[in-house]
Amino acid sequence: MSEPTIIIDDTTLRDGEQTAGVVFSRRDKIAIARMLDSIGVQELECGIPAMGKDEQSDVRALVDLGLNARLITWNRATVPDIQASIDSGVTAVDISLSVSDIMIRNKIRKTREWVKEQLKVALGFAKGKGLYVSVGGEDASRADLPFLIELMQITWAMGGDRFRFCDTLGILDPFGTFDMVRALRTAVPELPLEVHTHNDLGMATANAIAGIRAGAMFVNTTVNGLGERAGNAALEEVIMGLKHASGIDTGIDTHRFRELSLFVAKASNRPLPAWKAVVGERVFAHESGLHADGVIKDPRNYEGFDPAEVGLVRQIVVGKHSGTSGLIERYKDMGIAISRSEAMHLMDKVRKIAQQTRRPLNNNQLIKLYGLKKAA
Ligand SMILES: CC(=O)SCCNC(=O)CCNC(=O)[C@H](O)C(C)(C)COP(=O)(O)OP(=O)(O)OC[C@H]1O[C@@H](n2cnc3c(N)ncnc32)[C@H](O)[C@@H]1OP(=O)(O)O
Ligand SMILES: O=C(O)CCC(=O)C(=O)O
Structure with missing residues (x-):
């Protein structure tokens, strides 16, 4: 440098x-x-x-x-x-x-x-x-x-x-x-x-x-x-x-x-777009299964620089394009441990909810989904 x-x-x-x-x-x-x-x-x-x-x-x-x-x-x-x-x-x-x-x-x-x-x-x-x-x-x-x-x-x-x-x-x-x-x-x-x-x-x-x-x-x-x-x-x-x-x-x-x-x-009075380069709220948000998996293993796989460098935090988003690694990580963040096979069972519902709502799943939806799974 x-x-x-x-x-x-x-x-x-x-x-x-x-x-x-x-x-x-x-x-x-x-x-x-x-x-x-x-x-x-x-x-x-x-x-x-x-x-x-x-x-x-x-x-x-x-x-x-x-x-x-x-x-x-x-x-x-x-x-x-x-x-x-x-x-x-x-x-x-x-x-x-x-x-x-x-x-x-x-x-x-x-x-x-x-x-x-x-x-x-x-x-x-x-x-x-x-x-x-x-x-x-x-x-x-x-x-x-x-x-x-x-x-x-x-x-x-x-x-x-x-x-x-x-x-x-x-x-x-x-x-x-x-x-x-x-x-x-x-x-x-x-x-x-x-x-x-x-x-x-x-x-x-x-x-x-x-x-x-x-x-x-x-x-x-x-x-x-x-x-x-x-x-x-x-x-x-x-x-x-x-x-x-x-x-x-x-x-x-x-x-x-x-x-x-x-x-x-x-x-x-000019709101910041979520995808605004460097500082947007979502520029370190990872949903796609392979990206989330890669970033969980080592953030350098999908991040050119550390979000902390600009005052942001990494987010793992669970939505239509998620895979099991991302889902497991999100539950882990909420203090819930799920296995790979449990995650695989949940994935279908996750995609359906995301498709219906056209949004990622929030914590409440994930907790509810987990509760239903436990009860089943
Ligand atoms: C590319 C840029 O961003 S340059 C920065 C531009 N910023 C601004 O314009 C914001 C602030 N501007 C203002 O408050 C006003 O325009 C002022 C105070 C600068 C001037 O106001 P006014 O005197 O009312 O003139 P107006 O806004 O119509 O400006 C046009 C005049 O400036 C002249 N002018 C424009 N650029 C220049 C310059 N670089 N040097 C000298 N005169 C200039 C024009 O030829 C025109 O003069 P004319 O009326 O004799 O033809
Ligand atoms: O300083 C100047 O000449 C003008 C600067 C400017 O704002 C511009 O050219 O866009």
């Missing part, structure tokens, strides 16, 4: 709150920020002071917590936006510019020249105020590569601290992400890169990891993958993916992931 070299910039409180309809209370923002800080997330993108006084007070309240994590805010490339961030007490800002021709033409209705000049104005102002600056390339994944390189060179020359490569619409795959990030990294190796990915095609986590493998040092995440439209790369997936698929240890304490996910699910 490698030394931690990756910085997690979690944007639950910015892009996460941009999920249509989601609003965090100040109390929830504080609790989320504290939890993220306590598990070792190094940076929190925590709001947009340009939105007005309430947002500024929220950001100020987060600053006043004195967390270890660096707090950074999102800003358009304008002096008033950056001034609002300064007034909120942060010392780090993301300065965002639309960088694809489609957005330059059709959204901000300007030109590439304007983008370069506005970058200089905003970055010059921010650096003059002593701020740490990430320059955000909105829609970078659809932008012209030489133009992105030019923007990165300006950023570096003017003392910008990093460049954020955004797959704003989530249109890349991991191979495309790797190629673009690698090309930027090679062209301007002195300027650290940040990757910001979206999940429109279900590839946000994979793309975030691809960006890191290509040389990005910073990665954006949100708890539960909240965020615009289909969301962002999920914190818990990126961390566990890096650890178990890529052999990269971020140093984040993962044991509170389930607790954190449940908290954010409640605060955002």
Whole structure:
């Protein structure tokens, strides 16, 4: 496992709150920020002071917590936006510019020249105020590569601290992400890169990891993958993916992931699907006979990592697809010892009940079944 070299910039409180309809209370923002800080997330993108006084007070309240994590805010490339961030007490800002021709033409209705000049104005102002600056390339994944390189060179020359490569619409795959990030990294190796990915095609986590493998040092995440439209790369997936698929240890304490996910699910009013990767209630539930048998013999047969690593517990579910090993184990958990032949006799009834109810069997049903069997 490698030394931690990756910085997690979690944007639950910015892009996460941009999920249509989601609003965090100040109390929830504080609790989320504290939890993220306590598990070792190094940076929190925590709001947009340009939105007005309430947002500024929220950001100020987060600053006043004195967390270890660096707090950074999102800003358009304008002096008033950056001034609002300064007034909120942060010392780090993301300065965002639309960088694809489609957005330059059709959204901000300007030109590439304007983008370069506005970058200089905003970055010059921010650096003059002593701020740490990430320059955000909105829609970078659809932008012209030489133009992105030019923007990165300006950023570096003017003392910008990093460049954020955004797959704003989530249109890349991991191979495309790797190629673009690698090309930027090679062209301007002195300027650290940040990757910001979206999940429109279900590839946000994979793309975030691809960006890191290509040389990005910073990665954006949100708890539960909240965020615009289909969301962002999920914190818990990126961390566990890096650890178990890529052999990269971020140093984040993962044991509170389930607790954190449940908290954010409640605060955002976006319930967590039972099958949600890494933190869903049922992602360590085993029903199928051969799987239950395998996992009882050695959990490593059917679990890529220990559920305790993310604050979950293994469950043996008895249902339509069960076999005798799983059934025996469930009874054992309830303090009832049954033999293999007893289990075989019960299996037919188990399948019938599961088929009729279209659900797994609960403890009461299993106890009743056992009682009937004893009485027979
Ligand atoms: C990809 C992302 O997620 S970027 C983050 C986006 N987040 C948000 O929009 C959430 C918070 N936003 C807000 O509260 C508001 O939109 C504000 C305060 C930022 C701006 O509000 P308003 O002034 O009312 O403008 P509105 O919301 O209509 O935004 C459009 C304006 O922003 C401009 N704009 C958009 N992006 C940028 C940018 N990166 N730099 C400078 N100007 C920009 C547009 O060109 C447009 O200006 P125009 O009216 O002169 O054409
Ligand atoms: O920082 C930026 O430029 C925009 C970040 C963002 O939320 C996005 O592009 O999806």
